[in-house]
Amino acid sequence: MNHKFIDFKLNKEILKALNNLGYKNPSKVQEEVIPRLLNREDIVVKSKTGSGKTASFAIPICEKIDINNINVQALVVVPTRELALQVSEEISNIGRLKKIRCSAIFGKQPIKEQIASLKQRVHIVVATPGRIIDHIERKTINLDNLSYLIIDEADKMLNKGFIEQIDIIFKNSPNKKVIGLFSATIDKDIKYVCDKYMKNSSMVDIEDVEIINKKQIYEEIIKVEENDKYEILKKLIYLENPKSLMIFLNTRERVVKLYSQMKKDKFLVRELHGDMSQDKRIYVIKDFKEGKFNILVSSDVASRGIHIDDISLVINYDVPKDKENYVHRIGRTGRKDKFGKAITLVSNKDEKYINEIIDYIGYDIQEKEYIEENEVKKGKIKFEEYQRELLKNKKVRKPDTKIHSEITTLYLNAGKKKKIRVMDIVGAISNLDGIVGDDIGVIKVEDLCSYVDILNHKGEGILKKYKEISIKKK
Structure with a gap:
């Protein structure tokens, strides 16, 4: 069934905002979720990255917000600071023409600023569990008028041991509210939340095929010796000549080490990991989006919730030990009808993990047998020329692109x-x-x-x- 957003009978300001944002037709998850949340049904959604799930709850929430009500009417709980900012930005863009105010609150941010923000007619709050509980205990947030409670990336949150905090949030919000639970997997912890708080919920299971279309993301593995990884990485970069590249590693220490090597070799590269300050992380992501550098070396802090639509290549320098993180990592490319490529470097000690990933995704990953050295030499010349262009453009200030030209x-x-x-x-x-x-x-x-x-x-x-x-x- 080919729906259009107008079929959902949305407010004209919401429709206009969606048009400004470039939303053409609803994705599969949006087709399934939007009508149910508009109809105030509790819902459990099994959906992986890149499916358009943020908009699937943001659109109906923004539609139902009463802007004359000065209280918080919707709460979205997310596992990380990056995701809080990303979700808050998307909700703000969708609701901006309707005059909806959305605020992101998370740890390691001055609580006084958050308290001041919450006093200013905030309709929607996007928060990490610890910080929202802090505000509940301080009585600096009033959830008495809450109509929607969304738990996003529930699998990630509950696996991190946030289940007690989720209990506190449910107990401090009204009984009569719509609950939306979004998760990549449905396990015993998710079932616990459903059984306890969502007696009559409907289940939406978006098939993996819908999200990671094998035609859209071409996947390869390369068998390597651990000591050869860095040289192979450089050859792959020159061979593939990506306009933008994300390289994932499993630990902060390995991110720092690889970043130092690449910087020494004059790559236009930055690092991203959990030990960096929040301001620094936001600054790095913003610069990457704006094309001020073209290689981001990251831990799994960037595998979820960072929406950059033009990443042409993802390289797993380390095979993720969590099979679900493989799906999230490669989902950074091939977004919004674009094509992308993901290459995973596999050493002997990684065999067990790559086999678990293949079992999990349900299809084989093509193995790259050799690298053509002549093509690497040609590619190196092109790639270095592209980096020089980026450096030149970096010095020229680009005008900010406006989403809503009427504002x-x-x-x-x-x-x-x-x-x-x-x-x-x-x-x-x-x-x-x-x-x-x-x-x-x-x-x-x-x-x-x-x-x-x-x-x-x-x-x-x-x-x-x-x-x-x-x-x-x-």
């Missing part, structure tokens, strides 16, 4: 420390010529400044006409 975000140099509130900004801007309440979007008031979305293509006019505006006689 202009205004910066105001006054915030909470000057006693400015959201209602003060609304009052001041709605008094400007040609501006009505419907033209004012999401407002964010920080300590020293504020940000205001002006909708309906009216922001540029304000910028031209006014260099400053008066708020509370300031």
Whole structure:
């Protein structure tokens, strides 16, 4: 059945946002999940990476949000900080024209900033388990009006021992809420949550074929000696000539070591692992998305929840010991109808793990027998030329690409420390010529400044006409 988003009878602002974001037709998981969540059904979804599952719960949640209700109406619980930011960004983009505010809260981020954010009409919260419980215990978040509770990447979370925290979250939220549980696998821990809290849930099982289409991601393995891995890696990079490449390793120490080797060999490379500060990790991912470098060496911290649509090659420098991580790693390529390639380096000690992966995915992976040295030499010349181009372009500042062209975000140099509130900004801007309440979007008031979305293509006019505006006689 070929649905279109309009078939779900969505709000016109949501439909317009989806169009701006380039969503054409619903994916399989979206076709199955959106109508059920709109119909307020509890749902358990078995779906792997790259299937479009974030939008499958974000769209119905944004549709059902009452923007005039100042309380938190939906909570999405995720296992990692990266995923919290990624999911929050996607929800914000889908709901932005409807004036929905979404906030990401997670550990290692100042709690005072989060408390201040939660006081500002936040409709949806995306959070890691520990930090949301912290806010529940401090009574700095009110879940009494919660309509939707989504547990994303449930298998990852429950495997990490978060089951007690999930219990606390359920016990501190209303009984009458819609529950959506999304997981790559259904095991005893998932069944525990379903049996305890989801008595009448429906099950949606999206087949692996739908997500990892073998025609879309070409997979290979290369048998190597451990000591030869680095030289083989370099040859593969030159042979494949990827525009962008992610290399996965199993530990932080191995990431650091490989990153140092590649940097020494003048590759345009950065590292990503769990011991880096959150700000640094966000900065690295942003630069990778913007093409400021083309090789990211990472632990499994980047195997889930990082959506970069143009990764042309994934190399498993280490075979993952968790078979599900193989699926998540290679799912970084071949996204959104693009084609990609994944190559796994297999040493003798990895045989057991690669066999488990093959049993798990249900098909054989092609073995690459040899590397053509002449092609490697030609490829090296091309690849080094491409890296020089990247370095040259890095010095030229690219204009920011806008998703919603009808929105202009205004910066105001006054915030909470000057006693400015959201209602003060609304009052001041709605008094400007040609501006009505419907033209004012999401407002964010920080300590020293504020940000205001002006909708309906009216922001540029304000910028031209006014260099400053008066708020509370300031």
